[in-house]
Amino acid sequence: MISNTMKGVYLTGHGGPEMLEYRTDIPVPVPTADEVLVQVSAAGVNNTDINTRTAWYSKGDSSDEDASWSAEPLRFPRIQGADVCGKIVAVGANIDQSRIGERVLVEPCLSYVNGEKRQVPWYIGSECDGGFAQYTVVDSRHACAINSTLTDVELASFPCSYSTAENMLSRANVVNTDRVLITGASGGVGSAAIQLAKARGAYVIAVTSPAKKQPVLDLGADETIDRDADLVSTLGESSVDVVIDLVAGKQWPQFLQVLKPGSRYAVAGAIAGAMVELDVRTLYLKDLSLLGCTVLGPTVFKNLLSSIEQGKIRPIVAHTFALKDIHQAQEVFAEKQHAGKIVLEIPTPVR
Structure with missing residues (x-):
């Protein structure tokens, strides 16, 4: 028997951490015809959670009108959380009952909502509620069965970061002869990009801080560069085939300088x-080809699941926190002293 209420975290508006409210009386969502109800066991923390809360995505003076992935106003309260691992516990009228009990990872970029294809895809935890709660609903297509010996916490480190990285590498058509420069290499997407690029056979040059050099090398990077170094003098003009960029910032002109003629630049973040x-x-x-990467290609998440199940990539979990400690989790996340992912453990509902 599923309770009518659940524990979770409401984002009540744009602003600081005080806008995150831990509650024990949130209504449990009911799946519509083409949706499934997922009991969430673990949910990863991402830059997008903080960016959405602070209205960083807004390009105008108003922090309300375009501060979301779809450039539309957010509806509050909103339950954030783009990395969702759990199991299906109920299904809508159009979904086979045999799916109940499946262990799943949720594809974070939602091309379908309740059976209808979106012209502009939603992102879970932004345009609709996500995984910072005991239950969430999603179109059945985006709740993907996973067969793995990894823990739920480890699996929750994959969806957002690794699908973003895989999408960037796919869009940039990275192959085994490429020299690939990856910025923000110790973060969630950066560490994913290292592993996925190496799985493709590429030569990886990782930009990171000296303190995180060894963990980045342990992930498979062939060499590292200090993030404060002059890239042109260190690597040489026209020396790499692909830049996978997550930081942008004042160093950005150098990314184009180190690219060879006819090469590719892919971006999915601007933390600098x-x-x-x-x-x-x-x-x-x-x-040069400049590629902005947000919406996942049709085979990206499927390819990611295959890589997980075959053990081609491994989870990098830096810290875990209880859901009620989300403020502390985001504080540690914002300090950027960790390598890998921070994951929230979601309490099991009492039935």
Whole structure:
């Protein structure tokens, strides 16, 4: 018997950590015809959680009108959490009952909502409620069965970061002859990109801090560069085939300088600063391709699940916290002293 209420964290509006409210009386969602109800066991913490809370995605003066993945106003209260691991405990009218009991990872980029294809995909935890609660609902297509000996906490480190990394590598068409420069290499997406690029046979150059050099090398990076170093003088002009960028910021012009003519730059983050300086001559004289990467390609998550099940990639969990300690978890996350993912353990509901 599933309770009518659950424990979870409400985001009550844009602002600081005080906008996150731990509650024990949140209504349990009911799956509509094409949805499944997932009992969440673990949920990862991501940059997008903080960016959404602080309205970082807004490009205008208003923090309310476009501060979401879809550039539409968020509806509050919202339950965040894009990394969801759990099991299906109920299904909608159009879904086979045999799915109940499946262990699943939720694909975070939602192309379908209750059976209907979205023209602009949603992101779970932004346009709809996510995994920072004991239960969540999602279109059945995006609740993907997983067969693995990894723990739920370990599995929850994968969906958002690793699918983002896999999508960037796919869009940039990374192959085994490529030299790939990865920025923000010790973070969740960066550490995922290292492993996935190495699985493709590429040569990986990781940009990180000296303190995180060894963990990054242990992940498989072939060499590291200090994030404060001059990339052009260190690597040389036109020396890499692909840049996988998660930071942007003042160093950004150097990313294009180190790319070979005809090469590819893929970006899915801007933690060092969203506004960059572009010399358009570099772009067109070197015939570069610039790729913004948000919506997952149709095979990206399937490929990721296959890599997990085959043991080609491994989870990197830095810390775990109880759901009620989400403020502390985000504080540790924001300090950026960890390598890998921070994961919240979701309490098992009492039935």
